[in-house]
Amino acid sequence: MNKNNSKMLTADEASKIVASSVIRRRKKDARLKTYGRIAIGLAVSFLIFLFVSIFSKGIPGFFQYYVTLDVYLDRDRLDPKGDLSPESLYNGDARSIVLESLYKVINPKGRKEKKAAKKIISSNADVRISKMVLDNSKILGKTISITFAVDDDIDSFLRGYIKRETPSSERRINDTVIKFVDKLSAENRISYKFSDYILTGSASRSPEIAGIKGAFIGSMLTLAVCFIIAFPLGVATAVYLEEFAPKNRITEIIEVNINNLAAVPSVVFGILGLAIFIGVFGMPRSIPLLGGMVLALMTLPTIIISSRAAIRAVPPSIKDAAYGIGASKLQTIFHHVLPLAMPGMLTGTIIGMAQALGETAPLLMIGMVAFIVDIPGGVTDPGTVLPVQIFMWADFAERMFIQKTSSAIIVLLVFLIFMNAAAVILRKKLERRW
Amino acid sequence: MVSNSNINNVKTKTIGEIFSKDPKIICRNVDVFYGEKQAIKDVSIDIASREIISFIGPSGCGKSTFLRCLNRMNDTIDTCKVKGSISLDKEDIYDEKIDVVTLRAKIGMVFQKPNPFPKSIYENVAYGPKIHGLSSSKEELDFIVENSLKDSGLWEEVKDRLQSPGTGLSGGQQQRLCIARAIAVSPEIILMDEPCSALDPIATAKIEELINQLGKNYSIVIVTHSMQQAARISQRTAYFHLGELIEVGETKKIFTMPKDKQTEAYISGRIG
Amino acid sequence: MNEYTLLILLLLISLLWFYFGNKTALSLKNKQLKLNSLPHYYGIYVALYSIIPSLFSYLLILVFDGILFSNLIMEFVPKEILNSPDFNKIIVLAQIDNAVRGIYFGEQPDWVTIASNQMIEWNNQSLILNFFCSISLALGIGYLGFKNIHQEFRSRNSVEKIIISLLGLSSIIAILTTIGIVFSVIFESLRFFAIIPASEFLFGLTWNPQFEGAERAGSGQEGLASYGSVPLFVGTFLISLIALCVSVPIGLFSAVYLSEYANKKERSIFKPLLEILAGIPTVVYGFFAALTVAPLMRNGGSLIGLDVASESALAAGFVMGIMIIPFISSLSDDVINAVPQSLRDAGYGLGSTKNEVITNVIIPAALPGIIASIILAVSRAIGETMIVVMAAGLAANLSFNPLDAVTTVTAQIVTILVGDQEFESAKTLSAFALALTLIVITLILNFYALHVVKKYREQYE
Known part of the structure; x- marks a missing residue:
């Protein structure tokens, strides 16, 4: 051996060379490690930046400014028909009653000042009084102090977004209004508290009374439809493809097809809904039923793929055991395979549902972008969903809508985090088994 | 540095001769833990220059784990902790000053399953010299590759297709390629972890012949399942059982008159 | 009485059949006769027999009466409206539909009242028809099934056969979805290409869609609308490129760090953190x-003397890049982990540093998978809609400058199709043509990526 080793290094020579190269190589190694750390640091700081930017805007969005007024609830003016019916109250004079109690505090002089004073209180103040009367008619004829939301411009002013220093002509509110607001603050009538409207109000063009309740319920209804359609169909398809499908061309086509559906951009499903469900089947637009159907088709591939993986992960020994005692194939699957695969299938389903909950584009195209004030009572009532509500609000110019949008995003994110946490926990459980 | 005074002064339950005259590697009271579980218990043994020593024992006895401690391959496992001392040329290999890169360049390793890189045969052998900077020119590199392939007995079979992928060779050829790759960096010691377990008898015979050849230039530590193989190729044999080193000695002695009952039971086939 | 009560009624009938089937089987068993299957299988058999055909007819009538009526009701629309140039079937139907629901917007023409009354009557008739058909099917076919019950009858096998065919049927839905997508896009696209030549669509350099009405309003200015899609594809390409410039290095280095350098604890913290990025809705x-990054960039740009558009490709691309980081990192992480440990061992056994193992062994081996993950990220970026709608704007500029406002294919599809459309106009149809090209592109990318991944898997199996 090694007869011709004039050039072959001995172990000593080799290890000397190696030792001399080590410092340089370790440096290179450390550099790559640093790049990796920087990459992760960047990704995480983007995440933090995103969350901070949304939460810093959104948390104040859950609060808003109110003005407290002593209102004399005149029975005759509020309830002209005297039957305490909603129609009667609607025809009543609540708005002027509120304004009069406001004038008592700030004493506007002349028409101009009165016009300015009208801008202070939200246009929703009369509805608030009507509601209070409807709830409790005994307050009629008494003077009680009631808090009303201030108009969104006043709210922005109180938050400091509209600045006093800005010249009056460039401000959305003039000096008279500011004078009145100062007066109200001086009398301690302005308060800042948790918003009555953000969680319980529904869509509105006035940002101070806009809320997410309608969109939230719309989201839940849509998601329910989506789940009811997608989960059974997804699991059934997965079971069929994993256990029963003959290995032939059709099965192959179905499999390739499912993989490709998973890659189709979500807008395309909107087009499908528009052209087929609305165009051919004549379904009405804007309803959660339609939204749920479109989203179900969109999430189906996710559910099928993860369910198949879950079924495949069930050890064959368990199936053999069931066959061994004479169970039929279907019994084996329903009694043994499905229960064991269920956590995995649910994980995939939750992830699919989370996707559906955050999806916007396809719903825009099937008309769920309509401006709907009513809160949907069923899957066939027109409605909108949270992400679409966010999209619409983000487009509005009013400053206060930025905060409300961020608040709506926070609600959406909280839900998504819950869903994903549930998926993670399920996955952990699944891992523990085998 | 491990001082000379205490290396031969060690308490051990191991039967037989753990010391050697010209020790290359000295292991003293080595414990290995995987998390809470102790995989190796108090093993002390010397490995001499240019000797072939085999580790035998039933599966799960820790022989592979111990082998992987010798070039710190266990570093890649997060939960693995090594206690006691292992020294190469009287330098503790777990010392902070020792760079694992230089250590592994000195102690080569051949694995159970042949694992050539998905590259050409040439690149496989040239990889080690390249990363360590052992050659300064293409000619030198060619020479190292040729020599290593000759030493591993593969040269005649592959010299015409050095650029074809290493994964295209047969199992036995792949394993010899891995040996060539290991000796291309001029190590002093080669660790072999059941190198023939994935091979057929003819390929196994070729590898065994190769190991016998290599034993003239390198220390070789070989973990094997086959007692016949241990008997055929090694000068010394160590018997492991449940993480403990039960008996060490000349191969002939171990196989003909084991002193320990467990060793005897294993050798005669009662523990499998 | 409405659709829901009918549905509940059908379910109740099948439940009843289950009870009878079960009871009969039990009574056979009590006569010491040896049954072929467990008694409840007989019940399930009869129940399935009753519910499946009745449910089918129920849904059939429910779906198709709407289609039928919306065509028949056109008889009630006055000629002058039908023939007027502003005629829009969807709006007319919505008008009638609102009247049916009792929603009124001011005074409405007489024909709407008449049509809506007719519609209400039809709906009632259809419901009664549905009621009779479904209930009689549920009872009749259920009875046929019930008569099948006798001692020798292999009810379990029959039930299983039915269930397996139901499972098979549900797997058809995926195919139907694809067919639906293809049909909804192809037909409208063909109509579009009948108006606008494909060559103009594919190679034209200006995108300026207009409704027919608008075209007429700008009288004499023919050719005001133009449908050259090149600016849209350039915009899509530009934004995707920016997104990749952000996400590929960050995603790849993160994947390498997490799979090779990070310890268990770091992995358990950072992997989920990165995945959160993928779970955030695109809106x-x-x-x-639109509200944070774009203003930041505009202000930053003006500080160093750059004129950044308020809706710049850069802001949209950058944020999209953040969004697709986890796609690249987790897919690459998967392929890096799929590189066999034995190859790593071989590298480390020779004394490689981690860097050397990664660059010489792992990356070359994982390269096909990494490329596939990047392709999938590209297809994701091309199909992404909300970020571009909100942040990149709708100005169809043909520009490669990342500081300009550009628009993308998806953004145009959404803006054209949101709200009421005239189905006949070239503008509406152009959205379908855009969707067709979008689908073709993403499918090609996806096919190629899956192909690469499959090849790569085979290499290690």
């Missing part, structure tokens, strides 16, 4: 891009 990213 949130769009909001973030």
